[in-house]
Amino acid sequence: MRTLIFRTAVPYLASLMILFSIFVLLRGHNEPGGGFIGGLIAASAFAIYGIANGVAPVRRAMHFHPMSIAAAGLLISSISGLVSVFAGVPFMTGLWGSIYILGEKIKISSILFFDIGVYLVVVGAIASIALTLEERERE
Amino acid sequence: MAGSSEAQIDLTPAMNLEPVPLLDWLIVMPVAWCIVVGTILLMMRKNTAQQHLVAIPAMGVQVLITAALLSQIIINGPTTMVMGRWLPPFGIAFTVDILGAVLAFTAAVVALACTIYGIKDVNGSGRRYGFYSFLFLLMAGVSGAFLTGDIFNLYVWFEVLLIASFGLLILGSEKGQLDGATKYAFLNLVATTLFLIATAYLYGIFGTLNMADIALKIAQSDGTLPLNTVAGLFVLAFVMKAAAFPVNFWLPASYHTPRVVVSALFAGLLTKVGVYAILRIYTMLFSLQREALEPTVNIDALSFAVAIVACLTMLLGAIGALAQTNIRRLLGFLVISGIGVMLMGVAIGTEAALGGTIFYAVHSILVMTALYIAAGMAAKLCGGAEDMTKIRGIYQKNTLLAAITLMLFFAVAGLPPFSGFWPKLMLVKASIEGAPWWAPFSILLTGFLSTIAVGRVWALSYWKPEDDDNETQDDANAKSPIGVSDFVPLIGLTIIVVVVGVFPQSVFELAYQSAEQLVNPVAYIESVFGSEVVE
Amino acid sequence: MEAWMAVVVGALFAVSIYLMLSKHIIRILIGAAILGNAVNLLIFTNGRLTREVPPIIGVDESVLSAQAANPLPQALVLTAIVIAFSFFAFLLVLGYRAYQELGSDNTDEMRVAEPVDDQTPPLGY
Numbered sequence: 001m002r003t004l005i006f007r008t009a010v011p012y013l014a015s016l017m018i019l020f021s022i023f024v025l026l027r028g029h030n031e032p033g034g035g036f037i038g039g040l041i042a043a044s045a046f047a048i049y050g051i052a053n054g055v056a057p058v059r060r061a062m063h064f065h066p067m068s069i070a071a072a073g074l075l076i077s078s079i080s081g082l083v084s085v086f087a088g089v090p091f092m093t094g095l096w097g098s099i100y101i102l103g104e105k106i107k108i109s110s111i112l113f114f115d116i117g118v119y120l121v122v123v124g125a126i127a128s129i130a131l132t133l134e135e136r137e138r139e
Numbered sequence: 140m141a142g143s144s145e146a147q148i149d150l151t152p153a154m155n156l157e158p159v160p161l162l163d164w165l166i167v168m169p170v171a172w173c174i175v176v177g178t179i180l181l182m183m184r185k186n187t188a189q190q191h192l193v194a195i196p197a198m199g200v201q202v203l204i205t206a207a208l209l210s211q212i213i214i215n216g217p218t219t220m221v222m223g224r225w226l227p228p229f230g231i232a233f234t235v236d237i238l239g240a241v242l243a244f245t246a247a248v249v250a251l252a253c254t255i256y257g258i259k260d261v262n263g264s265g266r267r268y269g270f271y272s273f274l275f276l277l278m279a280g281v282s283g284a285f286l287t288g289d290i291f292n293l294y295v296w297f298e299v300l301l302i303a304s305f306g307l308l309i310l311g312s313e314k315g316q317l318d319g320a321t322k323y324a325f326l327n328l329v330a331t332t333l334f335l336i337a338t339a340y341l342y343g344i345f346g347t348l349n350m351a352d353i354a355l356k357i358a359q360s361d362g363t364l365p366l367n368t369v370a371g372l373f374v375l376a377f378v379m380k381a382a383a384f385p386v387n388f389w390l391p392a393s394y395h396t397p398r399v400v401v402s403a404l405f406a407g408l409l410t411k412v413g414v415y416a417i418l419r420i421y422t423m424l425f426s427l428q429r430e431a432l433e434p435t436v437n438i439d440a441l442s443f444a445v446a447i448v449a450c451l452t453m454l455l456g457a458i459g460a461l462a463q464t465n466i467r468r469l470l471g472f473l474v475i476s477g478i479g480v481m482l483m484g485v486a487i488g489t490e491a492a493l494g495g496t497i498f499y500a501v502h503s504i505l506v507m508t509a510l511y512i513a514a515g516m517a518a519k520l521c522g523g524a525e526d527m528t529k530i531r532g533i534y535q536k537n538t539l540l541a542a543i544t545l546m547l548f549f550a551v552a553g554l555p556p557f558s559g560f561w562p563k564l565m566l567v568k569a570s571i572e573g574a575p576w577w578a579p580f581s582i583l584l585t586g587f588l589s590t591i592a593v594g595r596v597w598a599l600s601y602w603k604p605e606d607d608d609n610e611t612q613d614d615a616n617a618k619s620p621i622g623v624s625d626f627v628p629l630i631g632l633t634i635i636v637v638v639v640g641v642f643p644q645s646v647f648e649l650a651y652q653s654a655e656q657l658v659n660p661v662a663y664i665e666s667v668f669g670s671e672v673v674e
Numbered sequence: 675m676e677a678w679m680a681v682v683v684g685a686l687f688a689v690s691i692y693l694m695l696s697k698h699i700i701r702i703l704i705g706a707a708i709l710g711n712a713v714n715l716l717i718f719t720n721g722r723l724t725r726e727v728p729p730i731i732g733v734d735e736s737v738l739s740a741q742a743a744n745p746l747p748q749a750l751v752l753t754a755i756v757i758a759f760s761f762f763a764f765l766l767v768l769g770y771r772a773y774q775e776l777g778s779d780n781t782d783e784m785r786v787a788e789p790v791d792d793q794t795p796p797l798g799y
Contacts, residue, residue, distance in 0.1 A: 071181035343720030
């Protein structure tokens with residue numbers, strides 16, 4: 001799979017896919033999309049980067065270990081469920097607020113953070129499995 | 140969703156709009172706490188030296204949380220918390236009664252013991268692979284399964300604990316572990332898939348997944364629904380998880396392969412989650428007025444099948460234990476035999492019998508974990524050997540360990556004055572009253588056979604002095620490979636086993652109350668739907 | 675419609691059980707994957723099949739229309755797919771590792787944990 005064309009195209013493709021995955025993640029707020037599907041797209045970006053350039057550059061590029069990313073995601077998700085204790089509502093209740101950025105009102109919710117957590121869990125877990133399998137193929 | 144619609148719709152029928160008392164948070168805290176600590180430990184995998192410094196206090200907090208939850212449930216009765224304000228049957232509900240709280244508390248105690256035992260048993264590479272984080276995620280799954288009030292959610296917690304248990308099972312990636320894990324993984328996958336199939340049918344019949352709602356609808360159903368089939372599917376799935384006779388082979392194939400601490404944890408917790416699920420689904424939900432087979436004994440066809448399975452399971456477990464030389468495999472068969480005893484209580488289904496089952500489950504969680512830990516320590520004394528013929532003279536080497544193990548052997552065989560005696564007494568009494576003659580007979584025969592099995596281990600490996608010709612091994616063991624952190628959990632669990640055996644009154648009352656709540660789940664349903672639903 | 679789906683589900687179950695009865699891990703693995711899909715279709719069928727009406731509440735309505743698809747089975751199936759997927763990935767890695775370490779994917783030959791030449795325990799003191 002280490003053809004020149006593939007290896008030249010993959011960095012652009014992978015970065016585009018990760019950008020797109022973040023777009024899908026944020027779009028999931030009100031329209032089809034969301035953390036799970038976004039995470040899958042990002043994980044496949046890492047996977048094809050690994051196919052083209054080997055696993056070690058991917059691990060370097062990710063900086064954190066994939067399992068740590070998944071753990072951080074799970075932590076964000078559970079904390080976004082737990083914050084509702086301060087509002088006196090049950091576990092996992094969505095809390096809404098809005099912030100103003102450059103005069104534009106942006107609604108922000110604990111659900112969004114839950115979704116970001118899901119995104120990170122999926123990226124970490126799937127990338128971890130994919131990279132493990134790719135490493136074994138090289139052996 | 141709720142926030143974006145601008146509050147023109149009346150949401151009171153669908154949403155809980157009242158503030159939630161802070162104490163209700165105790166219901167979700169065992170799960171949430173385990174997940175939070177598990178993720179933090181997963182992120183600090185590389186700091187192997189500090190992990191247990193976080194894990195042990197955190198598991199101590201888990202014990203405190205579940206203890207507080209238990210006392211709260213005893214005072215206030217079953218309590219419900221709905222996720223995200225959606226009222227049942229729309230939202231997922233966590234409903235806790237005494238049964239769930241007692242088992243969650245016992246599980247936390249056992250997990251604390253395993254966390255402490257893990258200090259020495261799990262080395263650097265095991266910790267880098269995430270032993271402690273998987274332990275906490277496993278506890279999240281176990282606590283979630285005990286506390287949830289929604290069948291599909293129960294399935295999800297089963298999967299959570301299953302995936303965490305895979306991680307623990309292959310911690311060392313040795314050949315035997317991979318072999319055992321393969322069998323364990325595939326058979327448990329089939330079991331949970333069966334559970335999902337049964338859940339799908341139940342949803343198709345009633346259009347709801349909330350346990351209280353299903354219990355209500357089954358009680359009101361007219362007897363034309365194919366409920367026995369669905370109940371049979373559920374029982375098959377859970378019996379497979381609990382490792383009962385025709386579907387038990389994954390347990391002795393895998394439980395002796397991982398690290399001792401992992402075996403101890405699995406033996407204590409995983410099969411009991413299956414027993415809990417049978418109690419919850421079969422006894423509480425499908426408490427139908429079934430046609431009794433014989434007028435003298437109140438047992439219907441499906442319960443009759445469960446009774447036969449229970450008999451075969453306990454006898455096979457005891458006979459299998461007689462045939463083993465590897466001590467950990469022998470203990471695996473004793474776990475199976477205990478499952479059979481518990482299933483007998485489920486089959487009889489009276490309050491006394493269910494009380495015996497619940498008491499036995501608590502006893503089995505404590506004593507099986509303690510036994511695996513004790514066996515691991517004995518193996519350490521003999522340079523890692525696990526074979527009955529290779530472990531020799533434990534009494535000579537460490538009298539305290541031999542004495543504790545003897546107590547645990549007595550407890551697992553059901554001899555007084557230890558914790559195994561009382562639940563067996565309750566079950567024998569209940570089965571004399573409510574089951575054919577072979578039920579009490581097989582319970583007693585099982586006790587006899589397990590006494591022989593464990594008695595032989597004690598006589599050969601503990602009591603019999605070491606042969607004189609291998610003095611070199613004595614020198615190697617002179618520095619005593621077992622330390623304080625090994626003895627603390629073992630002695631702690633043994634003290635609980637002895638105290639429960641000598642003063643069984645409070646556990647007996649708890650078991651009896653939870654059995655009452657299972658047979659007559661009015662309080663459970665009321666806690667979900669409010670008191671006006673139940674007439 | 676439901677009847678045809680039941681036939682499909684039954685066929686998938688038959689295929690998966692046939693595959694899982696094989697001795698080879700890889701076939702059991704494929705059988706497990708098919709089993710997961712069979713169950714997903716089963717859940718879907720159990721939740722009433724309807725065509726072409728998505729379960730979305732319109733702007734000026736407060737409840738779903740009666741013809742709308744049942745959203746709950748979709749949520750359940752989605753959860754089950756995710757779980758089955760992660761399971762499959764794990765089992766794939768596990769089966770591959772076991773194949774590498776044990777040198778066989780035949781379950782009859784995987785006897786490390788339960789050796790064939792197991793001794794009987796000593797009968798006397």
